[in-house]
Amino acid sequence: MMRKDTCEIYCYDEEKVNRVQQKMEKEDISGVVKMFKVLADENRAKIVLSLSQEGELCVCDVANIIDSSVATTSHHLRMLSNMGLAKYRKEGKLVFYSLDDEHVKQLLLLASTHQKELISNGK
Template identity: 55%
Template sequence: MSSSKRDDVCEVFCHDPEKVRRIKERLPETEPLVPVFKALADPTRLKIACALMEDGELCVCDVAHVLETTVASASHHLRLMKNLGLAKSRKEGKLVFYSLKDEHVRQILAIAMEHAMEHDAESRR
C-alpha cells in the first residue's frame, strides 16, 4: 500500500459510540439536498447558473448562445432547473426570461466559486 493510501485510513478500527450516537441524532435529512447538488453537478446547468448569477436574467435564446447550443437544449436545462427550485421564469410577450430562484442559490454558487478559487490557489503553491 502506498504511503498516501495509508495516510487516508485509520490503522486500527475504533469509534466513539457517544459521538456517533450524538451526530446521528442531529444529522439532518439529506435527501432533499440531493436534487440541488445533482442539478449543479451537471456542467451545462452549472454554466447556466453562473450566467444567470452574472447577468441576473436571461431569455432562453441568450442562454442558448452563451452555451453555444440549441434553444431546445437550453430550454430543457432551464426547465429542469426551475422544476428543482434553482431558477424561476417569467414570460414577456413571446420571450421567456429566467433568473436564479433566490438569494440562497446565489450564495451556494458564490461560496462554491470562492472555495474552488482558494483550492486552485493552494494547489499551485
C-alpha cells in the same frame, strides 16, 4: 509511499457517532443531494453563474452563452426551475429566467471561490 488516511480501529467516539446519527435521521438530506446533482452538470452550472451575474436572461440568450440549442437550454432551465433554483416569466413569445433567490447565487459563488483557492494553493 502509501497514504495512511484510514482508521485502524472500528469506532473511536461511539457517543458522538450515535448523536450525529440521531440528528441525521431528523434531517431530510435527499433534497440537498438532488439540488447538488442538478448543479453538477457543467451547462447548468454555467447557466446559474450567468443568471447570478446578469439577474435575468432570455432562454435564447442563455442558449448562446452556453453554446447550445434552445431546446437543450430549455431542458436545463426547466430542471433548475423544477428544483426551485430558478424561476421564469413569460413576455409574449419570450421566456426570461432568473435565479429563484440569493441562496442559489451564494452556493455557486462559494463553490467558485473555493475552487480558485484550491488552484492558487496548488491543489
